[in-house]
Amino acid sequence: MSNLADQIREALSMFARNDTEPALIGGLAVVAHQVVRATKDVDFLVEAEAAQKVHDALLGLGYQCLYRSEDAANYVRAAQGLDLLYAHRPLARRLLAQASERETPMGRMRIISVEGLIGFKLQGFVNDATRTRDLDDIRALLKIHRTSLDMDELREYFALFNQPELLNELLG
Amino acid sequence: MNFSDNTDTHVETAQNRADASAVLAREAGVPFDPPVGKAFGIDPIVEWLSLMEVVQMLCPVWPVRDRPMQGNHWRL
Numbered sequence: 001m002s003n004l005a006d007q008i009r010e011a012l013s014m015f016a017r018n019d020t021e022p023a024l025i026g027g028l029a030v031v032a033h034q035v036v037r038a039t040k041d042v043d044f045l046v047e048a049e050a051a052q053k054v055h056d057a058l059l060g061l062g063y064q065c066l067y068r069s070e071d072a073a074n075y076v077r078a079a080q081g082l083d084l085l086y087a088h089r090p091l092a093r094r095l096l097a098q099a100s101e102r103e104t105p106m107g108r109m110r111i112i113s114v115e116g117l118i119g120f121k122l123q124g125f126v127n128d129a130t131r132t133r134d135l136d137d138i139r140a141l142l143k144i145h146r147t148s149l150d151m152d153e154l155r156e157y158f159a160l161f162n163q164p165e166l167l168n169e170l171l172g
Numbered sequence: 173m174n175f176s177d178n179t180d181t182h183v184e185t186a187q188n189r190a191d192a193s194a195v196l197a198r199e200a201g202v203p204f205d206p207p208v209g210k211a212f213g214i215d216p217i218v219e220w221l222s223l224m225e226v227v228q229m230l231c232p233v234w235p236v237r238d239r240p241m242q243g244n245h246w247r248l
Binding site (some may be wrong): 028104120123145157 | 224240246
């Protein structure tokens with residue numbers, strides 16, 4: 001198994017030891033939703049209440065904290081990165097609660113819905129417009145899942161970030 | 173890594189290529205939209221692991237984040 005898979009497996013064990021059930025978000029969640037592309041982004045959505053114990057556990061595993069706020073944290077360990085978003089607003093809490101469980105080669109993990117993933121990708125792009133990869137991911141997810149997406153939920157996310165026209169643009 | 177040669181799959185794949193728009197690097201630039209998903213018996217995470225094995229061989233040192241997340245628009 002690759003170093004990357006080992007890193008994810010180790011993170012999942014750490015979460016389990018700390019009685020927290022995160023949801024996979026970011027590039028790897030894009031993969032889990034059938035857009036297979038190269039990525040080493042290991043991103044999890046974690047309940048905000050678990051932030052401190054997860055922080056301590058990651059430091060214990062040798063990670064260094066690059067940044068931490070009430071919304072997000074970035075950790076690195078040599079060539080490995082791990083990012084956390086904290087669910088403390090109602091929408092993120094709902095998305096975390098609704099994440100679906102899946103058996104993977106790295107172990108059982110919860111994965112955020114396609115709609116929620118698009119919402120977080122949009123948030124990433126609005127926060128940093130140089131992250132055009134986020135728009136490419138949204139476009140690819142819309143293309144693959146178009147017939148099954150909850151469009152009302154998606155419109156809610158695009159309205160939240162004052163980008164209602166962007167959704168139509170991405171849908172083509 | 174698993175190198176399989178399923179002729180039926182290849183024939184079907186070739187038929188799909190005419191309509192495909194996605195380009196997968198490991199397919200040497202040949203347009204190919206992989207039929208991923210439960211219905212096709214292909215797990216995207218297994219596919220990703222296989223892809224990343226090759227990526228890590230070609231690019232053993234992948235740039236890690238060197239600056240924190242940007243922005244003030246945290247609304248989710």
